[in-house]
Amino acid sequence: MKVSFNRRLLRIFAAELEKLATLPTIRFNLMAAFMLNLVLAAAFTSAGLQGAAGTQAILNTGLASMEYLQTGFIVLGVLSACSEYTGGQIRTTLTVMPWRGLLLSAKLLVLALVTVPAAFIIAGSGILYSFFMMKETAAGIEIGTVISSLTGATGYLTLTTLLSAAISIVLRRSTPAMVVLLSYYFIVSPLTMGILPGISHYFPDRAGYYMYTPFTFAEADALTALQGTGLSLSWTLMFISAAIGLYRRRDA
């Protein structure tokens, strides 16, 4: 049966979307991330409320849990990429769809399409929670800043997910991928911030930090949101192209 190229692309996307949507761990992971983020937002808000009244910023409190929330999205990237490699699913996948570069691009695109709304809802719920709890005590809040921060947060979480997925494709097993990513984000990166403050701005997570932190809250030598976006986008693209290159050449 002859199928046109556009039809075929659509089918690849549909197949990848179905594979992603039918993974039970993905649903569980997203729900757990949502709940834990609300708990953390509550903790940060209550810690903020105990401080001097009127001095805290709602937006900062709402986004404070981002550092923990990114774990959920790292796990999302790892799970979606490594699920093909537990068991022999990857061989079935490559039998029905032998164009590997196109396949991986479609997979990552579908992952991004799923991540964007999830990240938006989860990050937004945190900001909304601290807004409702703090609106009496804290100073006013501009809707424009909220929107730009929320967009930045969504973008950052999506890029983090894609980066984790790319690294997991390279490593193929979930445990090493988790260990590498988590120890980078939680151990190596905070450490380098202390000793190499000049360079650490350009690392993917620090650059991403400026995507969602409003410029007025950041330190003096900070990057602008646009610079941060560009840097983390190029990090992610770099890892994705490395993953695609390797994926095309490697013995499955």
Next chain:
Amino acid sequence: MRAFLAELSKLFSLPGIWLACGIGAFAPAVIAVLDSIAQKEDIIAGVSTRLPEAGYIGLAVGVQGVIILGVLAVSSEYSTESSESGGGQQIASSLTVVSSRLHFLLAKAGAVTVISMLQCIIAITAVVPATYLILGEYTPLFEWPKLIGAVCYWTFTALLAFGITVITKNGIVPLAVLIMNSSFVSISFLLSKVTKLALYLPDRAGIDMFMSLSESILSPFTGALVMFAWVGVLFSAAIVVILKRDVAS
């Protein structure tokens, strides 16, 4: 005893365990060195508030090795093989050979305990000279009770990871939660700003065994007791779960 030796040999044949051992041996020293470099100027000027922590911070943050060890020891039993080779789980064979589930669990926990103690001793022998190398005469004294506290902290952490993974069967969740919580931005640290009760969480109580932080309220000994109580509770839960659970499910 034979079950214990078998568990040791199973653990050492897992590639992930060598990753864990590598991280466990080197990460604390690397963290201690980097933190000492960052703190050096303050310490020499005599204004550092964190002098007593220098070096120990590596042992507090570098526990990833034993976390991976504890998680992998259990999750490897439950990982399903590919459908091309039968789709079985190792635990079925393990329980066929050692039919007492309690013995199986205890032997495994024993193996994890021994390896994590060895890892911590190696880590300490790396951390102490590394800190001396950077800080020289300013290095705080490494006292035996504190170092023994660090060994206890590592062992208890490994057993906590072990117990949690027995309950969840899947390694990803405990790995993510425990590594994140042992890092510089730990959740229990955040919670301790909200409520003093969070100081009784296992990692906060465990750190009191060898570091005296400003906000801690437990003495090293009570810290050890609290963390041991956590290990006891989780381990009993793990025993109940593994005795009652259908292996095939």
